[in-house]
Amino acid sequence: MSTIATLTNLLHEEFGTDPATVHPNQSMESLGLDSLSIAEFVFRIEEVLGINFPDSNVRIDTLQDVVDVVDGLLRKQARV
Numbered sequence: 001m002s003t004i005a006t007l008t009n010l011l012h013e014e015f016g017t018d019p020a021t022v023h024p025n026q027s028m029e030s031l032g033l034d035s036l037s038i039a040e041f042v043f044r045i046e047e048v049l050g051i052n053f054p055d056s057n058v059r060i061d062t063l064q065d066v067v068d069v070v071d072g073l074l075r076k077q078a079r080v
Helices: 003-015 035-050 063-079
Strands: none
Touching: 003 035, 003 063, 035 063
């Protein structure tokens, strides 16, 4: 399953977001997520995918931003 599909499914499971309306370049706000919801989403992604987001401030404005971070972390994990 692609990262975007996985994240879309998580959005649906956690926040009730309609998968048919999710597009990568949507802002997290337009998906109905505030800063607390984004933090919850990140924690859920870490739990499901077995990755850890960096402690530094990662800019997450759009769903594509999350996809890019996740893909980078998964690639890095595969090399270890």
